[in-house]
Amino acid sequence: MYPKDFEYHSPEGIEEALNILEKNGSEAKIMGGGQSLIPMMKLRIVAPKHIVDINKISSLDFIKDEGKRIVIGTLTRMADVEKYEALRKKVRIIPECAEQIADPLVRNMGTFGGNIAHGDPNNDMPAAVLVTGARIVCRSKSGAREIEARNFFVDTFTTALKENEILESVVIPVSRGYKGTYIKMERIAGDYGIAGVAVWFSSDGERFRDCRIALTGVGPTVIYAEKACNYLNDQRITREAIKRASEVASQESKPSDDLRGSESFKRKVVSLLVRRAFEVSLKEVGSEP
Amino acid sequence: MKVKVSMVVNGEKVERVVQPRMLLVDFIRRELRLTGTHVGCDTSSCGACAVLLNGRAVKSCTILAVQAEGKEIVTIEGLSKGGMHPIQKAFVEKQGLQCGYCTPGMIISSYQLLSSNPNPSEEEIRKALSGNLCRCTGYKTIIDSVKYASKLMRTEKRK
Numbered sequence: 346m347y348p349k350d351f352e353y354h355s356p357e358g359i360e361e362a363l364n365i366l367e368k369n370g371s372e373a374k375i376m377g378g379g380q381s382l383i384p385m386m387k388l389r390i391v392a393p394k395h396i397v398d399i400n401k402i403s404s405l406d407f408i409k410d411e412g413k414r415i416v417i418g419t420l421t422r423m424a425d426v427e428k429y430e431a432l433r434k435k436v437r438i439i440p441e442c443a444e445q446i447a448d449p450l451v452r453n454m455g456t457f458g459g460n461i462a463h464g465d466p467n468n469d470m471p472a473a474v475l476v477t478g479a480r481i482v483c484r485s486k487s488g489a490r491e492i493e494a495r496n497f498f499v500d501t502f503t504t505a506l507k508e509n510e511i512l513e514s515v516v517i518p519v520s521r522g523y524k525g526t527y528i529k530m531e532r533i534a535g536d537y538g539i540a541g542v543a544v545w546f547s548s549d550g551e552r553f554r555d556c557r558i559a560l561t562g563v564g565p566t567v568i569y570a571e572k573a574c575n576y577l578n579d580q581r582i583t584r585e586a587i588k589r590a591s592e593v594a595s596q597e598s599k600p601s602d603d604l605r606g607s608e609s610f611k612r613k614v615v616s617l618l619v620r621r622a623f624e625v626s627l628k629e630v631g632s633e634p
Numbered sequence: 635m636k637v638k639v640s641m642v643v644n645g646e647k648v649e650r651v652v653q654p655r656m657l658l659v660d661f662i663r664r665e666l667r668l669t670g671t672h673v674g675c676d677t678s679s680c681g682a683c684a685v686l687l688n689g690r691a692v693k694s695c696t697i698l699a700v701q702a703e704g705k706e707i708v709t710i711e712g713l714s715k716g717g718m719h720p721i722q723k724a725f726v727e728k729q730g731l732q733c734g735y736c737t738p739g740m741i742i743s744s745y746q747l748l749s750s751n752p753n754p755s756e757e758e759i760r761k762a763l764s765g766n767l768c769r770c771t772g773y774k775t776i777i778d779s780v781k782y783a784s785k786l787m788r789t790e791k792r793k
Contacts, residue, residue: 346676353637353654353700383657383696384678396654400701424690448765450681450743453690454697534764535679 348386355398359405359511362397363486366509369395375511376400377420377459380451381468405458405513408432415517419458424449426457435519438545442473442527448535461497462512464504464566467537471498471567472559473527476545479517483510491516498566522547524626529561530614532605538562539605540598542618544626546577553577553586558619563598563611570594573619582627591619641702643668644712654700659683661699662709670710670738674767681766684739685709691746693765710738713745720786721745721779730779732770739766744780753784 354373356362366373374393376382377400385391399405405420410431417426417439426432426443433440446452446460446469460470461481471494474481480491483506494515497505506512525545529538541561547554556577558570573594580586600611640649643666650665662668662685674682676695683695686708713719721741724730731737740763747754747762754762759780760773768776 347657348655350635350653350655352635353698355700355703379698379701380678380696383698386655387657387676398698398701448681449746449762450684450691450693450765451678451696453746454687454692 346387348383349389349392351393351396353396353398355401357401359402359484359513360486362399362402362511363484363509365395365397366511367486370508373397373508375462377456377462378422378451378454379459380447380455381459381463381465399511410435413519415519417457417515417517419456419462419512419514421457423452423455423457423460427452436477436517438473438477438525438527438543439470439517442469442543445469445527445529445541451535457515458512461515462504462506464498464500464502466501466564466566467562468567469527469529469538469541469561472541472543472561474515474517475559475567475569476525476543476557477517477523478520478557479515481505481512482514482516483507484513485510489513495569501565503566520547523555524548524629525557526622526626528618528622528625530618537605540600540611540614540618542594542615542622544619544622546623546626548582551581553580553582556590558590558594560594560598560615562605563600563615565599568598570597570619572597587620587623590623591616594619637700639700639703641705641707643707644709644715650699652699654698656699657695658685658697658699658702658707659694661702662694662707665699668709668711672735672738674735674739679767680736681739681743682736684742684766686712686742686746689746689749691743708742710741713741719745720790721748721783724783724786725776725779728775728779728782730771730776736766736768736770740768740776744783747780748784748787752788754780756781 373395376398405418407418409416423443460468475494479494481497527543529541543559546556556574560568573590577590595612595616598615636651672682674680678696684691685694
Protein backbone atom coordinates (compact mmCIF):
# COMPACT_ATOMS: atom_id res chain seq x y z
CA MET A 346 0.00 0.00 0.00
CA TYR A 347 1.26 3.44 -0.90
CA PRO A 348 0.32 6.79 0.57
CA LYS A 349 -0.92 9.41 -1.87
CA ASP A 350 1.96 11.46 -3.25
CA PHE A 351 3.07 14.44 -1.17
CA GLU A 352 5.79 17.01 -0.96
CA TYR A 353 8.40 16.06 1.61
CA HIS A 354 10.05 18.61 3.90
CA SER A 355 12.79 17.72 6.31
CA PRO A 356 13.66 20.86 8.27
CA GLU A 357 16.76 20.81 10.46
CA GLY A 358 15.59 23.45 12.90
CA ILE A 359 12.32 24.42 14.54
CA GLU A 360 12.24 27.87 12.90
CA GLU A 361 12.43 26.29 9.46
CA ALA A 362 9.65 23.85 10.38
CA LEU A 363 7.43 26.69 11.62
CA ASN A 364 7.99 28.60 8.38
CA ILE A 365 6.79 25.62 6.36
CA LEU A 366 3.70 25.31 8.58
CA GLU A 367 2.99 29.02 8.30
CA LYS A 368 3.21 28.86 4.53
CA ASN A 369 1.11 25.74 3.93
CA GLY A 370 -1.57 25.97 6.63
CA SER A 371 -3.97 23.05 6.79
CA GLU A 372 -2.27 21.32 3.85
CA ALA A 373 0.82 20.59 5.96
CA LYS A 374 1.08 17.82 8.52
CA ILE A 375 3.89 17.23 10.99
CA MET A 376 5.38 13.74 11.07
CA GLY A 377 7.12 12.54 14.22
CA GLY A 378 7.59 8.78 14.44
CA GLY A 379 4.81 8.36 11.89
CA GLN A 380 3.52 5.24 13.64
CA SER A 381 -0.08 6.48 13.47
CA LEU A 382 0.20 8.87 10.53
CA ILE A 383 1.85 6.50 8.01
CA PRO A 384 -0.75 3.72 8.48
CA MET A 385 -3.52 6.32 8.03
CA MET A 386 -1.81 7.65 4.89
CA LYS A 387 -1.40 4.12 3.51
CA LEU A 388 -5.10 3.47 4.01
CA ARG A 389 -5.79 6.89 2.43
CA ILE A 390 -7.75 8.00 5.47
CA VAL A 391 -5.61 11.13 5.25
CA ALA A 392 -3.60 12.52 2.34
CA PRO A 393 -1.64 15.61 3.40
CA LYS A 394 -0.09 17.60 0.54
CA HIS A 395 2.95 18.54 2.61
CA ILE A 396 4.69 16.28 5.11
CA VAL A 397 6.90 18.12 7.58
CA ASP A 398 9.22 15.45 8.96
CA ILE A 399 10.68 16.77 12.23
CA ASN A 400 13.02 13.81 12.82
CA LYS A 401 16.11 15.83 11.97
CA ILE A 402 15.36 18.44 14.65
CA SER A 403 17.42 16.75 17.34
CA SER A 404 16.81 19.62 19.79
CA LEU A 405 13.27 18.25 20.20
CA ASP A 406 14.55 14.87 21.43
CA PHE A 407 15.29 15.26 25.15
CA ILE A 408 14.16 14.54 28.71
CA LYS A 409 15.17 17.16 31.25
CA ASP A 410 14.89 16.53 34.97
CA GLU A 411 14.50 19.98 36.52
CA GLY A 412 13.79 18.76 40.04
CA LYS A 413 10.22 19.90 40.56
CA ARG A 414 9.25 19.18 36.99
CA ILE A 415 10.35 16.93 34.17
CA VAL A 416 10.22 18.25 30.62
CA ILE A 417 9.91 15.79 27.75
CA GLY A 418 10.69 16.92 24.20
CA THR A 419 8.13 16.01 21.57
CA LEU A 420 10.51 13.84 19.52
CA THR A 421 11.54 11.60 22.43
CA ARG A 422 10.89 7.99 21.44
CA MET A 423 8.52 6.03 23.66
CA ALA A 424 11.27 3.43 24.13
CA ASP A 425 13.39 6.14 25.80
CA VAL A 426 10.52 7.42 27.96
CA GLU A 427 10.01 3.86 29.15
CA LYS A 428 13.58 3.50 30.34
CA TYR A 429 14.26 6.94 31.82
CA GLU A 430 15.23 6.41 35.47
CA ALA A 431 14.17 9.80 36.88
CA LEU A 432 10.68 9.32 35.48
CA ARG A 433 10.47 5.88 37.12
CA LYS A 434 11.38 7.43 40.45
CA LYS A 435 9.35 10.63 40.30
CA VAL A 436 6.35 10.21 37.96
CA ARG A 437 6.19 6.49 37.39
CA ILE A 438 2.80 6.59 35.72
CA ILE A 439 4.44 8.04 32.60
CA PRO A 440 6.94 5.19 31.90
CA GLU A 441 4.37 2.64 33.12
CA CYS A 442 1.99 3.97 30.50
CA ALA A 443 4.70 4.19 27.82
CA GLU A 444 5.60 0.51 28.11
CA GLN A 445 1.97 -0.49 27.44
CA ILE A 446 1.73 1.39 24.14
CA ALA A 447 1.54 -0.81 21.02
CA ASP A 448 4.66 -3.05 20.86
CA PRO A 449 8.47 -2.61 21.15
CA LEU A 450 8.95 -2.11 17.38
CA VAL A 451 6.44 0.74 17.36
CA ARG A 452 7.84 2.29 20.54
CA ASN A 453 11.34 2.41 19.03
CA MET A 454 10.00 4.84 16.44
CA GLY A 455 6.83 6.36 17.93
CA THR A 456 7.25 9.63 19.79
CA PHE A 457 5.95 11.00 23.08
CA GLY A 458 4.59 14.17 21.47
CA GLY A 459 3.01 12.29 18.59
CA ASN A 460 0.96 10.08 20.89
CA ILE A 461 -0.50 13.25 22.45
CA ALA A 462 -0.80 15.58 19.42
CA HIS A 463 -2.55 12.92 17.33
CA GLY A 464 -5.69 13.29 19.46
CA ASP A 465 -6.67 9.65 19.07
CA PRO A 466 -9.07 8.74 21.92
CA ASN A 467 -7.51 5.25 21.95
CA ASN A 468 -3.97 6.52 22.52
CA ASP A 469 -2.74 5.79 26.03
CA MET A 470 -0.44 8.68 26.93
CA PRO A 471 -3.10 11.45 27.00
CA ALA A 472 -4.76 9.92 30.10
CA ALA A 473 -1.42 9.63 31.92
CA VAL A 474 -0.27 13.20 31.22
CA LEU A 475 -3.73 14.52 32.03
CA VAL A 476 -3.84 13.11 35.57
CA THR A 477 -0.36 14.37 36.39
CA GLY A 478 -1.52 17.93 35.68
CA ALA A 479 0.94 18.33 32.80
CA ARG A 480 1.16 21.37 30.57
CA ILE A 481 1.55 21.11 26.81
CA VAL A 482 3.98 23.59 25.25
CA CYS A 483 2.94 24.65 21.73
CA ARG A 484 5.19 26.83 19.61
CA SER A 485 4.36 28.98 16.61
CA LYS A 486 6.32 31.74 14.90
CA SER A 487 4.88 34.24 17.34
CA GLY A 488 6.19 32.33 20.36
CA ALA A 489 5.30 29.56 22.78
CA ARG A 490 2.14 29.07 24.83
CA GLU A 491 1.32 26.50 27.49
CA ILE A 492 -1.98 24.66 27.57
CA GLU A 493 -3.23 22.62 30.53
CA ALA A 494 -3.44 18.98 29.42
CA ARG A 495 -7.06 19.03 30.62
CA ASN A 496 -7.90 21.66 28.01
CA PHE A 497 -5.81 20.19 25.21
CA PHE A 498 -7.98 17.31 24.00
CA VAL A 499 -10.98 18.73 22.18
CA ASP A 500 -12.52 15.91 20.14
CA THR A 501 -11.56 12.83 18.12
CA PHE A 502 -8.30 13.66 16.30
CA THR A 503 -8.82 17.29 17.34
CA THR A 504 -6.67 19.08 19.89
CA ALA A 505 -6.09 22.69 20.89
CA LEU A 506 -2.97 22.70 18.70
CA LYS A 507 -3.30 25.24 15.87
CA GLU A 508 -2.32 24.66 12.24
CA ASN A 509 0.77 26.83 12.57
CA GLU A 510 1.93 25.29 15.86
CA ILE A 511 4.21 22.43 16.84
CA LEU A 512 3.74 20.55 20.09
CA GLU A 513 7.23 21.30 21.36
CA SER A 514 7.37 19.63 24.76
CA VAL A 515 5.35 18.46 27.73
CA VAL A 516 6.00 19.76 31.24
CA ILE A 517 5.21 17.19 33.92
CA PRO A 518 5.06 18.42 37.51
CA VAL A 519 6.72 16.24 40.13
CA SER A 520 4.14 16.11 42.92
CA ARG A 521 5.46 14.63 46.13
CA GLY A 522 3.32 11.99 47.77
CA TYR A 523 1.21 11.26 44.73
CA LYS A 524 0.70 7.63 43.74
CA GLY A 525 -1.03 5.92 40.89
CA THR A 526 -0.68 3.94 37.73
CA TYR A 527 -1.99 3.37 34.23
CA ILE A 528 -3.58 0.08 33.26
CA LYS A 529 -5.37 -1.12 30.17
CA MET A 530 -7.14 -4.23 29.02
CA GLU A 531 -6.19 -5.49 25.56
CA ARG A 532 -7.83 -8.14 23.39
CA ILE A 533 -4.46 -9.09 21.92
CA ALA A 534 -0.88 -7.97 22.53
CA GLY A 535 -0.10 -4.65 20.86
CA ASP A 536 -3.72 -3.67 20.22
CA TYR A 537 -5.42 -0.53 21.44
CA GLY A 538 -7.07 -1.15 24.78
CA ILE A 539 -10.73 -2.12 25.18
CA ALA A 540 -10.37 0.63 27.76
CA GLY A 541 -7.54 2.18 29.76
CA VAL A 542 -7.50 3.96 33.11
CA ALA A 543 -5.04 6.40 34.68
CA VAL A 544 -5.31 7.17 38.40
CA TRP A 545 -3.12 9.62 40.31
CA PHE A 546 -3.86 10.62 43.88
CA SER A 547 -2.59 11.84 47.21
CA SER A 548 -3.74 10.63 50.61
CA ASP A 549 -2.93 11.11 54.28
CA GLY A 550 -2.96 7.36 54.89
CA GLU A 551 -6.58 7.36 56.08
CA ARG A 552 -8.37 9.52 53.55
CA PHE A 553 -7.99 10.28 49.89
CA ARG A 554 -7.02 13.88 49.26
CA ASP A 555 -6.55 14.92 45.65
CA CYS A 556 -7.78 12.21 43.26
CA ARG A 557 -7.52 12.30 39.49
CA ILE A 558 -8.92 9.68 37.13
CA ALA A 559 -8.80 9.68 33.31
CA LEU A 560 -10.21 7.14 30.85
CA THR A 561 -8.84 5.96 27.49
CA GLY A 562 -10.80 4.61 24.53
CA VAL A 563 -14.30 5.09 25.91
CA GLY A 564 -15.40 8.35 24.32
CA PRO A 565 -14.65 10.82 21.55
CA THR A 566 -11.52 11.87 23.42
CA VAL A 567 -9.73 11.04 26.66
CA ILE A 568 -12.24 11.56 29.49
CA TYR A 569 -11.48 13.19 32.82
CA ALA A 570 -13.79 11.44 35.30
CA GLU A 571 -14.52 14.55 37.32
CA LYS A 572 -17.52 13.28 39.28
CA ALA A 573 -15.66 10.16 40.39
CA CYS A 574 -12.72 12.34 41.50
CA ASN A 575 -14.99 14.72 43.41
CA TYR A 576 -16.71 11.81 45.11
CA LEU A 577 -13.44 10.27 46.22
CA ASN A 578 -11.73 13.42 47.54
CA ASP A 579 -11.74 13.37 51.37
CA GLN A 580 -13.40 9.93 51.48
CA ARG A 581 -11.95 7.32 53.81
CA ILE A 582 -9.78 4.79 51.96
CA THR A 583 -12.13 1.80 51.82
CA ARG A 584 -13.06 -0.82 49.29
CA GLU A 585 -16.60 0.56 49.24
CA ALA A 586 -15.43 4.09 48.39
CA ILE A 587 -13.26 2.80 45.55
CA LYS A 588 -16.09 0.63 44.27
CA ARG A 589 -18.51 3.57 44.32
CA ALA A 590 -15.97 5.79 42.51
CA SER A 591 -15.42 3.11 39.87
CA GLU A 592 -19.17 2.99 39.21
CA VAL A 593 -19.35 6.78 38.89
CA ALA A 594 -16.38 6.75 36.48
CA SER A 595 -18.09 4.06 34.44
CA GLN A 596 -21.20 6.28 34.18
CA GLU A 597 -19.02 9.18 33.07
CA SER A 598 -17.50 7.14 30.22
CA LYS A 599 -19.15 7.34 26.80
CA PRO A 600 -18.14 4.13 25.01
CA SER A 601 -19.66 2.92 21.77
CA ASP A 602 -20.07 -0.59 20.39
CA ASP A 603 -17.22 -1.70 18.16
CA LEU A 604 -15.01 -4.70 17.48
CA ARG A 605 -13.45 -4.36 20.92
CA GLY A 606 -16.75 -4.85 22.69
CA SER A 607 -20.24 -3.56 23.35
CA GLU A 608 -21.00 -0.37 25.21
CA SER A 609 -22.15 -2.17 28.35
CA PHE A 610 -19.11 -4.47 28.35
CA LYS A 611 -16.75 -1.50 28.08
CA ARG A 612 -18.48 0.22 31.00
CA LYS A 613 -17.84 -2.89 33.09
CA VAL A 614 -14.20 -2.88 32.00
CA VAL A 615 -13.84 0.80 33.03
CA SER A 616 -15.24 0.10 36.46
CA LEU A 617 -13.01 -2.96 36.90
CA LEU A 618 -9.88 -1.09 35.80
CA VAL A 619 -10.53 1.88 38.09
CA ARG A 620 -10.86 -0.50 41.05
CA ARG A 621 -7.78 -2.43 40.04
CA ALA A 622 -5.67 0.72 39.48
CA PHE A 623 -6.48 2.03 42.97
CA GLU A 624 -5.93 -1.32 44.63
CA VAL A 625 -2.57 -1.87 42.94
CA SER A 626 -1.39 1.64 43.86
CA LEU A 627 -2.57 1.42 47.47
CA LYS A 628 -0.96 -1.99 47.99
CA GLU A 629 2.40 -0.47 47.13
CA VAL A 630 2.12 2.26 49.75
CA GLY A 631 0.95 -0.25 52.34
CA SER A 632 -2.45 1.35 52.95
CA GLU A 633 -4.49 -1.47 51.52
CA PRO A 634 -8.20 -0.76 51.80
CA MET B 635 8.65 14.96 -7.26
CA LYS B 636 11.47 12.55 -6.56
CA VAL B 637 14.17 13.02 -3.97
CA LYS B 638 17.64 11.61 -3.46
CA VAL B 639 18.12 9.33 -0.51
CA SER B 640 21.28 7.70 0.76
CA MET B 641 21.86 5.37 3.66
CA VAL B 642 24.12 2.55 4.77
CA VAL B 643 22.52 -0.87 4.36
CA ASN B 644 24.33 -3.90 5.79
CA GLY B 645 27.55 -1.91 5.85
CA GLU B 646 27.37 -0.63 2.27
CA LYS B 647 26.46 2.88 1.24
CA VAL B 648 23.50 3.00 -1.14
CA GLU B 649 21.97 5.94 -2.96
CA ARG B 650 18.76 6.13 -5.02
CA VAL B 651 16.31 8.70 -6.31
CA VAL B 652 12.82 7.79 -5.09
CA GLN B 653 9.35 9.20 -4.49
CA PRO B 654 9.04 10.44 -0.90
CA ARG B 655 6.05 8.14 -0.43
CA MET B 656 8.17 5.02 -0.99
CA LEU B 657 8.19 2.90 2.14
CA LEU B 658 11.48 1.66 3.56
CA VAL B 659 10.44 -1.98 3.10
CA ASP B 660 9.82 -1.38 -0.62
CA PHE B 661 13.14 0.43 -0.90
CA ILE B 662 14.89 -2.57 0.64
CA ARG B 663 13.02 -5.22 -1.37
CA ARG B 664 12.54 -3.54 -4.76
CA GLU B 665 15.39 -1.08 -5.09
CA LEU B 666 18.05 -3.12 -3.30
CA ARG B 667 16.57 -6.56 -4.10
CA LEU B 668 17.08 -7.69 -0.51
CA THR B 669 14.03 -9.90 -0.18
CA GLY B 670 14.77 -11.38 3.24
CA THR B 671 12.72 -8.58 4.81
CA HIS B 672 9.08 -9.62 4.42
CA VAL B 673 5.81 -7.78 4.01
CA GLY B 674 3.31 -9.65 6.18
CA CYS B 675 0.32 -7.46 6.95
CA ASP B 676 1.34 -4.08 5.52
CA THR B 677 -0.70 -2.49 8.34
CA SER B 678 1.92 -2.22 11.12
CA SER B 679 0.59 -5.26 12.95
CA CYS B 680 2.84 -8.25 12.30
CA GLY B 681 6.53 -7.26 12.47
CA ALA B 682 7.65 -9.46 9.55
CA CYS B 683 9.21 -6.33 8.02
CA ALA B 684 11.39 -5.54 11.05
CA VAL B 685 14.88 -4.16 10.35
CA LEU B 686 17.46 -2.45 12.55
CA LEU B 687 17.54 1.33 12.15
CA ASN B 688 20.62 2.66 13.93
CA GLY B 689 20.54 -0.47 16.07
CA ARG B 690 16.86 -0.38 16.98
CA ALA B 691 14.29 -2.80 15.60
CA VAL B 692 11.54 -0.97 13.71
CA LYS B 693 8.74 -1.79 11.26
CA SER B 694 10.04 -0.91 7.79
CA CYS B 695 6.49 -0.87 6.36
CA THR B 696 5.72 2.09 8.63
CA ILE B 697 8.74 4.25 7.81
CA LEU B 698 9.36 6.24 4.65
CA ALA B 699 12.58 5.44 2.81
CA VAL B 700 13.47 9.15 2.97
CA GLN B 701 13.31 9.00 6.77
CA ALA B 702 16.26 6.59 6.72
CA GLU B 703 18.41 9.25 5.05
CA GLY B 704 21.90 9.13 6.58
CA LYS B 705 20.99 6.21 8.85
CA GLU B 706 22.35 2.70 9.21
CA ILE B 707 20.07 -0.17 8.29
CA VAL B 708 20.71 -3.83 9.03
CA THR B 709 18.46 -6.47 7.48
CA ILE B 710 18.45 -10.24 7.99
CA GLU B 711 20.98 -10.50 5.13
CA GLY B 712 23.29 -8.21 7.09
CA LEU B 713 23.14 -10.38 10.20
CA SER B 714 24.26 -13.46 8.28
CA LYS B 715 27.13 -11.82 6.44
CA GLY B 716 29.80 -13.82 8.23
CA GLY B 717 27.89 -17.10 7.94
CA MET B 718 24.75 -18.04 9.82
CA HIS B 719 24.21 -15.89 12.88
CA PRO B 720 23.93 -17.75 16.21
CA ILE B 721 20.30 -16.61 16.44
CA GLN B 722 19.62 -18.21 13.05
CA LYS B 723 21.39 -21.39 14.12
CA ALA B 724 19.30 -21.45 17.28
CA PHE B 725 16.03 -21.08 15.32
CA VAL B 726 17.04 -24.04 13.12
CA GLU B 727 18.18 -26.15 16.07
CA LYS B 728 15.07 -25.51 18.20
CA GLN B 729 12.61 -25.46 15.28
CA GLY B 730 11.67 -21.84 15.91
CA LEU B 731 9.96 -21.72 12.54
CA GLN B 732 7.54 -23.64 10.39
CA CYS B 733 6.63 -21.65 7.28
CA GLY B 734 9.42 -19.16 7.94
CA TYR B 735 7.54 -16.04 6.92
CA CYS B 736 7.79 -14.26 10.28
CA THR B 737 11.32 -15.49 11.01
CA PRO B 738 13.41 -12.55 9.70
CA GLY B 739 11.37 -10.17 11.89
CA MET B 740 11.59 -12.51 14.88
CA ILE B 741 15.37 -12.67 14.51
CA ILE B 742 15.73 -8.89 14.16
CA SER B 743 13.69 -8.32 17.35
CA SER B 744 15.65 -11.05 19.15
CA TYR B 745 18.89 -9.44 18.01
CA GLN B 746 17.97 -6.09 19.55
CA LEU B 747 16.98 -7.81 22.78
CA LEU B 748 20.16 -9.91 23.03
CA SER B 749 22.47 -7.01 22.23
CA SER B 750 21.28 -5.08 25.29
CA ASN B 751 20.33 -8.04 27.48
CA PRO B 752 22.56 -11.10 26.87
CA ASN B 753 20.69 -13.37 29.29
CA PRO B 754 16.99 -12.47 29.20
CA SER B 755 14.26 -14.18 31.22
CA GLU B 756 11.33 -15.81 29.46
CA GLU B 757 9.15 -12.85 30.43
CA GLU B 758 11.64 -10.43 28.87
CA ILE B 759 11.76 -12.50 25.68
CA ARG B 760 7.97 -12.56 25.44
CA LYS B 761 7.80 -8.79 25.90
CA ALA B 762 10.54 -8.14 23.35
CA LEU B 763 8.78 -10.28 20.73
CA SER B 764 5.28 -8.93 21.39
CA GLY B 765 5.40 -6.93 18.14
CA ASN B 766 6.05 -10.02 16.01
CA LEU B 767 3.23 -12.34 15.03
CA CYS B 768 3.68 -16.01 14.14
CA ARG B 769 0.71 -18.02 12.88
CA CYS B 770 2.40 -21.43 12.87
CA THR B 771 4.45 -22.23 15.93
CA GLY B 772 2.37 -21.05 18.86
CA TYR B 773 5.54 -19.22 19.97
CA LYS B 774 6.82 -21.94 22.32
CA THR B 775 9.68 -23.03 20.05
CA ILE B 776 10.50 -19.40 19.19
CA ILE B 777 11.00 -18.60 22.87
CA ASP B 778 13.14 -21.76 23.21
CA SER B 779 15.18 -20.60 20.20
CA VAL B 780 15.88 -17.17 21.71
CA LYS B 781 16.91 -18.76 25.02
CA TYR B 782 19.24 -21.08 23.13
CA ALA B 783 20.56 -18.20 21.01
CA SER B 784 21.45 -16.25 24.14
CA LYS B 785 23.47 -19.24 25.31
CA LEU B 786 25.21 -19.61 21.94
CA MET B 787 26.05 -15.92 21.77
CA ARG B 788 27.45 -15.87 25.27
CA THR B 789 29.70 -18.86 24.55
CA GLU B 790 30.66 -17.82 21.01
CA LYS B 791 30.99 -14.19 22.11
CA ARG B 792 29.58 -13.09 18.80
CA LYS B 793 27.49 -9.98 18.40
